[in-house]
Amino acid sequence: MTHSIAVHGGAGLIRRHALSPAREQEARDALHEALQAGDRVLAAGGDAVEAVLRAVCVLEDAPVFNAGRGAVFAADGTIRMDAAVMSGADRSAGAVGAVQRLRHPIRAADLVRRTTPHVLLVGADAEERVVAAGAERCTDEELFVQERWDHFVRARAEGRVALDHDLDDAEPKGTVGAVARDAHGHVAAATSTGGLANKHPARVGDTPIVGAGTWAWDHTCAVSATGHGEAMMRCCAAARVSALMELAGLDLAAATARVVHEELPLLGGTGGLIAVDARTGRIALPFNSGGMYRGSLDTEGNLHIAIW
């Protein structure tokens, strides 16, 4: 059976002239490494959930993206992170919202999925719970990236809440995510983010919301979204792709294109998503913004990494 994986590092304006060759290479390398980490699991006959968790851990570790290390700052100067993972096999899901000082928020989300009767835990109490279950604590310093702080200071000075790649500067800083289909026909999705730069510290976006930023169901597909989170939430973007496949008979490419190019714009939403077809393992990576850091890798070793 065929297996495949796709990853993203956020969608946004991403102007070519503003991205240095060194930064671009750093982003491409991180996407490649994430794909390989997930692919190793899949090639060994492993589970789609573990594949997406490993891929997202690599992207959380990469300071070039806005998740884990390198996450952006909320309006109060803290780092507040959201993450979610969903298994298509049983639609079990786990998520954390507005959490601080966790090394790998996506692992924390998986601990919610596996060790609690709940789907979503938020705030400081959530941190305590997942750390008790084995999540790795870290310091604010370990997540800190100087460029991200400088970006926050600019956003705050300009009094605006900035989407990942909205600011015309040289830094990639996107939400990260992964979707995979394993050799057993199961799919999974995982998404992790620091949210919007200069956001209200209480804000929870689409990333940890099942059906909005993250969705997986073996009956249809797995989806991880990135972009204007509030628009994703208001149309349940990720579950919408699934519903269009199941109920309207669209294939993955048509369903994702309709959500990204027709429906999201009606809500003023820019962004993109990555999706994998549960039946065929086919990948779709549409976006309606200037660019989206993205990549995919399939059973045959076909590697695709792109930004614009």
Added chain:
Amino acid sequence: MTHSIAVHGGAGLIRRHALSPAREQEARDALHEALQAGDRVLAAGGDAVEAVLRAVCVLEDAPVFNAGRGAVFAADGTIRMDAAVMSGADRSAGAVGAVQRLRHPIRAADLVRRTTPHVLLVGADAEERVVAAGAERCTDEELFVQERWDHFVRARAEGRVALDHDLDDAEPKGTVGAVARDAHGHVAAATSTGGLANKHPARVGDTPIVGAGTWAWDHTCAVSATGHGEAMMRCCAAARVSALMELAGLDLAAATARVVHEELPLLGGTGGLIAVDARTGRIALPFNSGGMYRGSLDTEGNLHIAIW
């Protein structure tokens, strides 16, 4: 044009023999009062959003239900509330999660909708933000109901997380919600809850999640759910009703029945939902549990209030 409104006060076991006549009357009176509060807005040509907000405020004030005054206690003995409101006209939505000491969480959710660029704010920082925008603060004592505390002490002693009406005792204690269609053809939904008794204090359920516990879209319907929140989240129950109408051509009754009686049970979910058809104003009130506190009122003054 026809207008209509429906409300609920939670679904669950609700054994007849355990509910005293006095309590039953108290619940029925609160549902009736909520319907009238919303209907007054609708009859005057008012907006569906304001109608559901007023109805839910009445239910939040009623100590007999698990929202606002009378909310249940989390495992740490605090009251943590979730609420959401959505307008079908523009799919604007606002929600709060895990908030304390707010007199009317549903008004706080509406302030998120109207005064922030966000959809969901959580925790203590959310409280600060909505209070700054005009939400009414209250003390823990003002939300406190002795019977609810006794129930919590029992749930904690038995080491279990209790769904609204799972415990075989004499107290109604359900999530509350309202859906309405106004004379202009707009629909809205609002839901408010204290969540599960003895829940983890970080837990956020389906109530404040757009598409899970709360959904409104003038193209299809408005929905407010109650019951096992995690199951609602894992199938995006409220948006699912909408998708079944829009994409599969089901009418409101068939779409709600399919979600409640076929799809939720596959995820082990018990509960129910109230829904109003945006086109016809028709109401559906299905549940798969022992009972659901519910009521509806239409243009012609047809009043329906029931528990079993």
